[in-house]
Amino acid sequence: AQKVTQAQTEISVVEKEDVTLDCVYETRDTTYYLFWYKQPPSGELVFLIRRNSFDEQNEISGRYSWNFQKSTSSFNFTITASQVVDSAVYFCALVPGTYKYIFGTGTRLKVLA
Amino acid sequence: SQTIHQWPATLVQPVGSPLSLECTVEGTSNPNLYWYRQAAGRGLQLLFYSVGIGQISSEVPQNLSASRPQDRQFILSSKKLLLSDSGFYLCAWSPANTGELFFGEGSRLTVL
Numbered sequence: 001a002q003k004v005t006q007a008q009t010e011i012s013v014v015e016k017e018d019v020t021l022d023c024v025y026e027t028r029d030t031t032y033y034l035f036w037y038k039q040p041p042s043g044e045l046v047f048l049i050r051r052n053s054f055d056e057q058n059e060i061s062g063r064y065s066w067n068f069q070k071s072t073s074s075f076n077f078t079i080t081a082s083q084v085v086d087s088a089v090y091f092c093a094l095v096p097g098t099y100k101y102i103f104g105t106g107t108r109l110k111v112l113a
Numbered sequence: 114s115q116t117i118h119q120w121p122a123t124l125v126q127p128v129g130s131p132l133s134l135e136c137t138v139e140g141t142s143n144p145n146l147y148w149y150r151q152a153a154g155r156g157l158q159l160l161f162y163s164v165g166i167g168q169i170s171s172e173v174p175q176n177l178s179a180s181r182p183q184d185r186q187f188i189l190s191s192k193k194l195l196l197s198d199s200g201f202y203l204c205a206w207s208p209a210n211t212g213e214l215f216f217g218e219g220s221r222l223t224v225l
Binding site (some may be wrong): 006035037042043044045046047058091093100101102103104106107 | 136147149156157159165172201203205207213214215216217218219
């Protein structure tokens, strides 16, 4: 089976706190891609990052960082010093070498001022 | 640069009425095209995808259909809407089967 699990349905944090969004995936393919998307209240999905299965280096982009661990099939997303503008639904997605993007159910992040 | 547009942005339709949502991509050729649905409080469900004109793959059996009459045009249709068809519909395109997905603005459908 190929699937993406985002077990955290909703997370609330206070501004300036760090928060980690979990993503666990399943695939038998050895070549695949992983994505994170942000969906602000406006509804449109915004691309955040793409990672291929052969690159386990962690990535940092400003306050955002991603931890890819093949051993645990996880691709977690951390926001450091969260801000109110980070409030959104975040989706993790798997592309297991086909045309089909498999999305998780999303995690709603609420950052309170 | 490439852009994607879908319309209408908001639609309220009675049960049993037809549906047509349209999506157009500009600035690229032969894109892969997708229709997703997001029900309230739920994740993204892939409905259809297309790798070329006239080539449509359906992921979920339902009363919806899709067509790709032109290279950069993707249409989602229904002959008779059901209450369960309510949701947020997103069109997307990608330049390759593993490339980034670019999403449209979304169409919010309410079936009454």
